[in-house]
Amino acid sequence: MKATVFHEHGTPDVLKYEDFPDPDVGMKKVLVDIKAVALNHLDLFVRRGIPGLKLEMPHILGSDIAGVVKEMGDGVSAGLEIGQKVVIDPGGSCGVCEYCVRGEESLCADYGILGEHYRGGYADFISVDAQNVIPVPEYSELDFNQAAAAPLTFMTAWRMLVPKARIKPGDSVLIIGIGGGVALAALQIAKIAGAQVIVTSSSDEKLEKALELGASIGVNHSNNPDFHKEVFSLTNRRGVDIVVDSVGEATWEKSLRSLTKGGRLVTCGATSGPKAMTNVNLVFWKQLEILGSTMGSRSELREVLKLVWNGKLKPIVDRVLPLSEAKQAHEILEKGEQFGKLVLNP
Numbered sequence: 001m002k003a004t005v006f007h008e009h010g011t012p013d014v015l016k017y018e019d020f021p022d023p024d025v026g027m028k029k030v031l032v033d034i035k036a037v038a039l040n041h042l043d044l045f046v047r048r049g050i051p052g053l054k055l056e057m058p059h060i061l062g063s064d065i066a067g068v069v070k071e072m073g074d075g076v077s078a079g080l081e082i083g084q085k086v087v088i089d090p091g092g093s094c095g096v097c098e099y100c101v102r103g104e105e106s107l108c109a110d111y112g113i114l115g116e117h118y119r120g121g122y123a124d125f126i127s128v129d130a131q132n133v134i135p136v137p138e139y140s141e142l143d144f145n146q147a148a149a150a151p152l153t154f155m156t157a158w159r160m161l162v163p164k165a166r167i168k169p170g171d172s173v174l175i176i177g178i179g180g181g182v183a184l185a186a187l188q189i190a191k192i193a194g195a196q197v198i199v200t201s202s203s204d205e206k207l208e209k210a211l212e213l214g215a216s217i218g219v220n221h222s223n224n225p226d227f228h229k230e231v232f233s234l235t236n237r238r239g240v241d242i243v244v245d246s247v248g249e250a251t252w253e254k255s256l257r258s259l260t261k262g263g264r265l266v267t268c269g270a271t272s273g274p275k276a277m278t279n280v281n282l283v284f285w286k287q288l289e290i291l292g293s294t295m296g297s298r299s300e301l302r303e304v305l306k307l308v309w310n311g312k313l314k315p316i317v318d319r320v321l322p323l324s325e326a327k328q329a330h331e332i333l334e335k336g337e338q339f340g341k342l343v344l345n346p
């Protein structure tokens with residue numbers, strides 16, 4: 001088969017489109033003919049190299065996969081058939097530890113992500129555990145590109161807002177840096193939960209598009225570096241109930257200052273760097289909660305995908321490129337030029 005691989009960590013130039021051995025199907029595994037694979041920021045981090053993460057080279061990136069079932073190994077039970085349209089749950093866990101038994105797979109010590117800890121979907125085919133294969137129901141109108149854009153971002157945003165930040169109707173939510181996949185998923189989830197949403201971006205064009213998707217107010221944080229002051233005046237000096245911040249260092253302190261008393265800041269990443277300042281006085285006096293969140297559980301993914309299949313939540317695709325042009329796709333994502341997901345077609 002063809003795959004886009006890298007033999008060493010580095011810039012987008014290390015990505016090579018080349019021949020790679022076809023995967024074996026194996027016991028309780030399913031061979032999926034990949035039709036689309038969506039990019040995540042994770043792909044950039046893994047390509048550059050993550051301290052402590054040792055990969056078997058060459059590595060294949062790609063966590064968000066849509067395709068059709070091509071072959072099933074022995075021991076695959078009911079629910080799947082050849083030719084069926086599917087997406088893949090990117091999470092892998094031991095299945096037996098206290099967290100897995102509790103249904104909290106993303107807390108498992110052996111938790112791994114397709115495309116990060118295991119070879120992923122920048123390829124013609126992939127062999128994955130049958131339990132990770134999720135059928136796309138026939139009533140869904142999504143094409144392969146939209147389906148591939150769904151799992152990781154919607155799973156991540158759902159866990160952040162629903163189980164972690166306990167969003168409820170009437171809440172006000174501030175989303176930092178609209179335009180990325182998780183932020184756009186969070187905007188849509190907050191809207192269907194009945195919340196009012198304020199978004200920030202350095203691009204007026206992205207703010208415009210976010211208003212079309214249901215955001216109430218857009219704040220340009222380039223013209224308005226003290227965006228927390230703007231948030232306070234927009235909320236009658238109350239502040240918001242929830243802040244979704246995956247930027248980290250650059251915005252952390254202002255994100256905390258944007259919260260109302262008893263507010264919750266939820267983070268799933270730190271794209272600007274991890275060493276942020278926290279004013280502890282602010283945390284105890286305003287009784288704030290700082291919540292960390294990573295990916296989601298198997299059941300959370302299936303829960304949020306129901307809303308994707310029935311059209312209540314819509315994966316936003318920025319553009320689609322051939323798999324052989326993964327390098328260009330990485331360059332676009334590094335510049336942050338996209339609004340929605342970049343998708344590759346093998």
Ligand SMILES: [Zn+2]
Nearest residue numbers: 094097100108
């Ligand atoms: Zn486990």
